Amino acid sequence: SGEFELRLAGADYQSIAQAGGGILSTVRATRAATDEELEASAGERLRHWRLAQCGRARIVLGTRLALFTPLPQLKLIVVDEEHDGSFKQQDGLRYSARDMAIARAKQAGVPAILGSATPALETYYNALTGRYHLLELPARAVAEAALPTIRCIDISRAELTEGLSEPLLAALRTRLERGEQS
Numbered sequence: 001s002g003e004f005e006l007r008l009a010g011a012d013y014q015s016i017a018q019a020g021g022g023i024l025s026t027v028r029a030t031r032a033a034t035d036e037e038l039e040a041s042a043g044e045r046l047r048h049w050r051l052a053q054c055g056r057a058r059i060v061l062g063t064r065l066a067l068f069t070p071l072p073q074l075k076l077i078v079v080d081e082e083h084d085g086s087f088k089q090q091d092g093l094r095y096s097a098r099d100m101a102i103a104r105a106k107q108a109g110v111p112a113i114l115g116s117a118t119p120a121l122e123t124y125y126n127a128l129t130g131r132y133h134l135l136e137l138p139a140r141a142v143a144e145a146a147l148p149t150i151r152c153i154d155i156s157r158a159e160l161t162e163g164l165s166e167p168l169l170a171a172l173r174t175r176l177e178r179g180e181q182s
Helices: 002-010 013-018 031-039 042-053 064-068 097-108 121-128 166-177
Strands: 022-026 059-062 074-080 112-115
Touching (some): 022 064, 022 097, 059 064, 064 097, 097 112
Parallel strands (some): 022 059, 022 074, 074 112
């Protein structure tokens, strides 16, 4: 996303990579990402892992499993959309990739950037209390992008469908028909 690009630009990732440093960046798992990972052969995944291990791959971008990739000159860890539920492993060994990223960054003595327009409550709390340094983007990543229109709807007497009002459902349908996010 545009915000993600700004986060990376703010971290000066090109200078880090050109100086021989490694950047580990995790992104939320989407259906497309997991399908792409499944399509990669075991040999291809091993080749990429070895490139990272020997330091020839300077930037590693992947889902939560990317955190386990060895990078000998690790200089920065980025977690985009840190609030997303896909960063929580629920099967087998349970862990939070966001928390793993913070722990790995601390162990390596490198910064971790947790990016989100809607941070998890614990992340926001940690930023407000000074445990994390809060960086804010005062403007939208794309200057032409308009803020959404917000309407308050009294649902105290409205008939709800699974907790959602009819005006909200209609707005969601419209956005989905146009292929937009909601």
